[in-house]
Amino acid sequence: MKLEEFQAKKLFDEHGIPVPRGRMVTTVSGAEAAAEELGCPVVVKAQVKTGGRGKAGGVKLARTPREAGEAAGKILGMNIKGFVVERLLVDPALSVAGEYYLGITVDRKRKVPVMMVSASGGMDIEKVAAETPEKIFFHPVDPHKGLRFFEAKEMAFKVFQGKKNALDAASVMVKLWRCMNSLDATLVEINPLARLEDGMIIALDAKMVIDDNALFRHPDLESLRLPSPAELKELEARKHGLSYVRLDGEIGCMVNGAGLAMATMDVIKHLGGTPANFLDIGGSSNPEKVVHAMKLLVSDDNVKVIFVNVFGGITRCDDVANGLVKAVSTVDLKLPMVVRLTGTNEVEGIKILSEHGIKAFGDMTEAAREAILLAGKGGAGR
Amino acid sequence: MSILIGENTRLMVQGLGRDGSFHAGRMLRYGTRVVAAVHPGREGETYDGIPVFNTCRKAVEKTGANCSVIFVPAPFAADAVLEGAHAGADLVVAVTEGIPVLDMSRVVNELDGMGVKLTGPNCPGLISPGECKVGIMPGGIFEPGPVGVISRSGTLTYEIVKRLTAAGFGQSTAIGMGGDPVVGMKYRDYMELFAEDPGTELVVMVGEIGGTDEQDAAAFVAETFHKPVVSYIVGRSAPPGKRMGHAGAIISGVESTVEAKVEALSRSGIPVAETIEEIVDLVAAGLGGLN
Numbered sequence: 001m002k003l004e005e006f007q008a009k010k011l012f013d014e015h016g017i018p019v020p021r022g023r024m025v026t027t028v029s030g031a032e033a034a035a036e037e038l039g040c041p042v043v044v045k046a047q048v049k050t051g052g053r054g055k056a057g058g059v060k061l062a063r064t065p066r067e068a069g070e071a072a073g074k075i076l077g078m079n080i081k082g083f084v085v086e087r088l089l090v091d092p093a094l095s096v097a098g099e100y101y102l103g104i105t106v107d108r109k110r111k112v113p114v115m116m117v118s119a120s121g122g123m124d125i126e127k128v129a130a131e132t133p134e135k136i137f138f139h140p141v142d143p144h145k146g147l148r149f150f151e152a153k154e155m156a157f158k159v160f161q162g163k164k165n166a167l168d169a170a171s172v173m174v175k176l177w178r179c180m181n182s183l184d185a186t187l188v189e190i191n192p193l194a195r196l197e198d199g200m201i202i203a204l205d206a207k208m209v210i211d212d213n214a215l216f217r218h219p220d221l222e223s224l225r226l227p228s229p230a231e232l233k234e235l236e237a238r239k240h241g242l243s244y245v246r247l248d249g250e251i252g253c254m255v256n257g258a259g260l261a262m263a264t265m266d267v268i269k270h271l272g273g274t275p276a277n278f279l280d281i282g283g284s285s286n287p288e289k290v291v292h293a294m295k296l297l298v299s300d301d302n303v304k305v306i307f308v309n310v311f312g313g314i315t316r317c318d319d320v321a322n323g324l325v326k327a328v329s330t331v332d333l334k335l336p337m338v339v340r341l342t343g344t345n346e347v348e349g350i351k352i353l354s355e356h357g358i359k360a361f362g363d364m365t366e367a368a369r370e371a372i373l374l375a376g377k378g379g380a381g382r
Numbered sequence: 383m384s385i386l387i388g389e390n391t392r393l394m395v396q397g398l399g400r401d402g403s404f405h406a407g408r409m410l411r412y413g414t415r416v417v418a419a420v421h422p423g424r425e426g427e428t429y430d431g432i433p434v435f436n437t438c439r440k441a442v443e444k445t446g447a448n449c450s451v452i453f454v455p456a457p458f459a460a461d462a463v464l465e466g467a468h469a470g471a472d473l474v475v476a477v478t479e480g481i482p483v484l485d486m487s488r489v490v491n492e493l494d495g496m497g498v499k500l501t502g503p504n505c506p507g508l509i510s511p512g513e514c515k516v517g518i519m520p521g522g523i524f525e526p527g528p529v530g531v532i533s534r535s536g537t538l539t540y541e542i543v544k545r546l547t548a549a550g551f552g553q554s555t556a557i558g559m560g561g562d563p564v565v566g567m568k569y570r571d572y573m574e575l576f577a578e579d580p581g582t583e584l585v586v587m588v589g590e591i592g593g594t595d596e597q598d599a600a601a602f603v604a605e606t607f608h609k610p611v612v613s614y615i616v617g618r619s620a621p622p623g624k625r626m627g628h629a630g631a632i633i634s635g636v637e638s639t640v641e642a643k644v645e646a647l648s649r650s651g652i653p654v655a656e657t658i659e660e661i662v663d664l665v666a667a668g669l670g671g672l673n
Contacts, residue, residue, distance in 0.1 A: 109593070217457075245624045259628070265619040
């Protein structure tokens with residue numbers, strides 16, 4: 001679960017990390033009032049769960065409350081990489097003397113959290129990593145012992161000048177780790193971590209991703225979920241045990257297993273078709289799941305054909321067949337459907353389908369060709 | 383021949399819930415020596431002829447179990463892995479999906495320190511066809527043979543194995559290493575074992591978007607692995623920043639794309655199949671080249 005900046009800053013604040021005293025607002029008048037209250041100048045910042053909002057015009061400086069209102073008017077409703085701006089953070093504009101980068105994320109290769117610190121703050125850190133990797137310092141964190149102060153201090157002195165700056169930064173590092181660890185985040189990031197002209201070290205931006213798998217330990221954090229309309233659909237899918245990601249194509253896919261679902265999308269693309277989505281119905285044979293999956297697929301207006309690809313291992317083909325028959329009648333399916341069914345109890349499954357006039361393929365590539373054909377997209381592979 | 387699991391495997395099943403009990407029976411009928419089950423509060427019972435214990439410690443004491451498979455629900459699964467390892471299992475296979483990643487980071491590091499091997503979590507397990515299966519793979523599609531299979535997914539592995547078996551290429555051991563960002567053993571760990579296994583002549587490596595495990599494996603193969611390797615990578619049509627079902631399958635930088643992985647594999651001399659069908663051809667060519 002990705003958090004928006006204002007949410008992450010609040011959690012950082014609760015863990016003792018200095019952040020600006022900003023206000024989250026959702027209207028022009030709200031922005032004006034916040035600017036009035038905080039005192040100008042202020043920065044008006046789009047709250048979106050993606051990078052690059054500055055370049056997109058989603059961050060504006062305002063010298064008066066009226067300017068803050070104008071900025072809010074421009075930013076609210078803006079579409080930044082598919083995210084429509086509904087919320088703004090109004091922060092006091094501070095006098096910055098230096099910008100740094102600080103982040104901790106779980107390193108898949110080392111299998112431990114790794115802290116990254118750089119004096120090249122305020123920039124796209126992936127770009128820094130690609131172009132000048134020597135400017136980023138890495139420190140693996142022992143997940144049992146956590147980040148100790150002396151380790152943070154060693155890192156801080158590589159990047160920050162002077163005792164006070166380094167020790168203050170080290171303190172932020174330790175607090176950032178504690179925040180990550182206690183809230184089960186998979187990423188915490190401050191970019192930029194600023195040194196102000198008055199010497200204060202403060203987090204001017206905040207990114208945080210909470211581990212969805214750990215939310216059972218943090219039921220209170222669930223309320224921080226602010227899904228966009230697209231995410232709402234994915235979330236609804238997850239409630240039913242489905243994993244769904246919408247794409248822009250025409251072939252609605254229903255597959256068991258994430259790897260096979262990706263392979264199915266790839267085959268469709270390889271043969272010249274366009275997948276409308278990723279949809280993994282998981283390993284269960286529950287017919288209700290199939291019904292929900294079907295509802296999800298037909299709710300996408302782009303979908304011209306339904307492609308079901310199931311390899312029964314633990315999932316039994318007859319269960320899936322029963323689910324499909326039920327789904328077709330429940331949603332009153334008007335779209336053509338191509339079914340590929342193989343594996344455990346496939347003979348029984350295919351029999352059930354054929355009794356209801358549904359033909360099943362045994363081979364996924366053949367079935368994909370048929371789906372592409374039906375979508376009116378005869379492809380390169382035929 | 384096989385790696386990690388075989389005739390000497392004495393398995394305990396941790397968690398006799400719906401999935402655990404179902405698969406305990408399936409494993410037993412496949413021929414796996416399932417010697418114990420662990421489910422607190424049910425000690426003294428038997429399930430499908432398998433004695434049940436409250437703790438792994440007791441199960442190992444009474445039955446000499448040396449391998450454990452975890453079906454315990456996610457909130458308790460990390461601790462279950464540790465329990466199995468501390469009780470004396472040499473290999474723990476965690477089927478459970480949805481374990482918090484920081485928990486796994488701690489568990490993996492502790493197991494590394496103990497010298498206990500871990501497959502998974504969020505994995506279908508392993509099978510050494512004809513000898514032993516640990517996990518949830520459908521036994522029927524496998525045949526004994528010379529091909530080692532390592533994959534990050536379940537059903538995609540079955541899809542590939544079915545084709546291999548139909549073409550007459552049986553498997554030594556097939557492994558689903560798991561779809562999470564932090565898992566125990568990875569491609570190169572399994573390859574080290576396949577390198578030593580006289581029964582394995584070729585390895586099929588099935589990868590996907592996310593992380594750089596495939597690149598690490600490619601580097602390892604180029605340096606020290608002398609058996610032919612064939613690979614297939616899925617996720618070409620996946621958009622960046624979106625999790626494709628597996629928590630680990632997410633494009634989060636140039637390095638984790640299919641293109642980057644294919645390039646690294648090709649550079650190491652590993653042929654990458656464009657389609658699923660092509661895998662079988664590459665395997666045939668790889669094994670043919672041995673004669």
